Amino acid sequence: MAESSPRAGKIAATPWRRRLDRWLPKVSLVPSGLASLIFVYGFIAWTIWLSLTNSTLLPTNNFAGLRQYKVLFQLDIWWVSVANLAIFGILYVAICLAIGLFLAIMLDQKIRAEGWLRTIYLYPLALSLVVTGVVWKWLLNPSLGLQHFVQSLGWTGFSFDWLINPHMAIYTVVIAAVWQASGFVTALFLAGLRGIDSSIIKAAQIDGASLPRVYLSIIIPSLRPVFFSAIILLVSLAIKSFDLVIALTNGGPGYSTWLPAIFMYDFGFNRGQIGLGAAAATLMMAAVALAMLPMLIAELKERRDGRSH
């Protein structure tokens, strides 16, 4: 196959190469497919199996039926984690998308310092959450950070104490998490915008469409694949959110900002209840799959139907 590639565009396709082209694409997917079969689906199966055993310190194979699930459903801390994931996940994805799209469109207006601004928006992703979580903890702490600062400027009535309020603390996690990821979503949208053929836009403008109109009816709809990528990415980040919460609130006040990832890690490793951790993981994967499946199917179907031939 090596000799066939460099002289592209010169020789007419031979039957031999046509046959090669039939199986080569499929073969090139094999490594990724195999890896995914073992390291994703194999491990998912293993996790589901563990959730049906009575594993404690180490994984065992003693079947215990649905006992772990029964216990899980009785745990207040599990339901708090689930509710938090819903609140956090929805807000985080929505806000990141909004900020990302908005900033990307702004940056796409032939901005002079685009490179600098884009780097500034992106840099939070570069910093380890182990430490930026601590900085946000300081910023959001009423007696150290913003509240203290604004009050010292004279607005003594200013209050911002979500971090220490068990009902509001999860929103501070959203604030810090959005700060971290929205710059990347901006880059993603920017790459999408850069891929759009500018002649389409020109044509629309010649037809008399205003700039906002062009964005709303031409550009944003054509960014649909980017939305898809961004949503999957953000959901993936949301369900893995761990370091940030540990550094920012350490799950507190109390366990009011626990998330399923923390639940799995703490029960699985720290509390020596691997079976319970596996049950939590299984349920979370199922819930995420259920939530994402309609979008996934719609997206894939759209692709197929939308094909022009």
Added chain:
Amino acid sequence: MRNRSIFRKSVTIGLSIAAMTAGSAAMAAQNKGTVSVLNWWTSGSEAKSMNVLQQMLANEGYKMVNDAVSGGGGSNARTVLKSRIQSNNLPGAAQIKGPEIQQWCTTGLTMNIDKVAKSQHWSKILPGPVAKGMQCDGHYVAVPFNLHRINWLWINKSVLKKAGAKMPTDWDSLVAALEKLKKAGITPIAGGGDTWQVATEFDAIAIATGGADFYRKAFVDLDPDALSSDTMAKVFKRLRTIEQYEDPNGQGLSWNHDTGLVVQGKAGMQIMGDWAKGEITNDNATPGKQIACMAFPGEHSGFVYNTDSFEMFKSAHSDKSAQYAFARTALSPKFQRKFNMAKGSIPVREGVSLKGFDACAKQSKKDFTAAEKNNALVPSFSQDMAENGAVKGAIFDVIAKFYNNKNMSPEDAAKEMASQAKQAKMMSQT
């Protein structure tokens, strides 16, 4: 070419044989064995102490591979241990404490170190409960490093004086002092951060309110009657009182920050284990002088202890001889002095001079001896010493829930603690 390389090889071999026979003790000793040690001490005095231990072993000719992972009160180290076991790569020794030591014995992976225990007379030099905690079915599997006391109250003396309050001697006088501090515009108690910090306060209140027998029944035996008793409700009630004297804005801040507030006179007191001394010294104050240390006051006295320990594993990558040497050296008087002076704890074994330790350490030793005599020595539940991870976690959850929910009654909290602990115990046994 070939000849030359053979020549070179033989010269090297010849030289090394010469070196070995000429042998400085250190040279010859370098092959005595290796022990890999998984722990979560990665910074400050603790890391330096581990380096001291490494050096002491090296002097004897053993190689200690220090595999340290910090974070989450040892939770990352626990994760690493379990993963290592999965990939069949066990450490020679791992930092494990409390009843988890016995839990690990059931896996059949732990190593017997009776030989060292016998030669060093552990049953004589170690306090009874500590010695028992290092054994499975009568055989030693772990080595203890230190003795921390949990139920300390740290008080800024000058602040107390300024507020016109007296040193507390019992619960009522404590509340009176807190009230005076509050009126003087000072945060009475610095605390209320993470759940483990609240649980540490609960620990101190429990022994002072209910005494050692109650504490043992509740947290060691998990007796449902003790857990849901009026005494437990009283402990919760007192925790609520303490909480009301804390700065609500202190939520989520580290214990170090709290200690700093006490030293700087922005807060009056803190309930914390004796590792707080490191922070006090760091801030240019002396524990026992500007900052007084006293057992948390109440109707009962007692000593809630916390011991860091290392459990031995049958490891393909460690040598038995080196594992023995690790255990032996850790309990040597020289290391015990050095380590505990740096860590704020007291030596866990008899026969170590306390010369040069601060006043609080000496007080700790005195109280420890008294408590041992009066059977008032109890393992700290907040520091993983009384229950396994599952049960401890369940108890923590209830304390966290109560602390953050002002509508929860102390009686309900006690009842919930009993039921949650029972369920966690059941789940973690099979």
Added chain:
Amino acid sequence: MAGPTEDGIQRGGPIARLLIYGVLVLAALYFLMPLYVMLITSFKTLPQISHGNLFSLPAPFSTGAWSSAWSNACTGSDCTGLHRYFWNSVAFTVPAVAFSTLFGAINGYVLTKWRFRGSELVFGLLLGGTFVPFQMFLLPMARVLGLIGLDNSLAGLTLVHTVYGIAFTTLFCRNYYVTIPDELVKAARIDGAGFIATFRHVILPISTPILMVCVIWQFTQIWNDFLFGVVFTSGSEHPITVALNNLVNTSSTGVKRYNVDMAGAIITALPTLVVYIVAGRYFMRGLTAGAVKG
């Protein structure tokens, strides 16, 4: 009013431009605020941090924390700072980023331009890898790595990161290539270009923005990973993030040195920042325009 720019697209007037710049700068300030706090904290002394104001400038200005973080802070197995862990991270990040990006580009290319029956299903299955709760996968992964003899090694870590990165890079590339007209590929095939030649001469040249997205994402995720690094390497082979964690997370009984923590975090992030600046330059418009119109 609006005037045409060189690409012919109508832009807003000067007031609108001013507004846009205003918004962008405001956003920049929001993003920069925590960095400001980190920077000034890293130059403060410890008493200043515990007694002073969070936003006040360091006085006296001290660089001690930086040299400590780089060369003598304790990170567990020794007290020689972060510098020796730096190359560990480079050693597995670079190959893992390269492999996962390459696989992602090929997968994306096949899944959009060489579709076959079931290719959508393959894509859907690959996507499953993005929703994996890593915490629960540590133990089976440890077992697999142990079985193939790659546990406790940088090679094992490279494998893990490549495997879990492919899902993301495939997603990015596929969704980018899907917007590229199929006619482009068809034309190349009529000209006689095969599977590989089309990829090399038609697809790769117009892929720069999305490959940059892949590199930025993968580099960030892999360089900043802690969980896999801590579990699948040990001691002197630890990635820099594990060393940073060891430096930052004093056990509950240790003393915190926030200035060293902040300096360490910024040092750890420097390579990623460099990648952002370098990769970001290739986002510029014009790369695609010509090719797509082709």
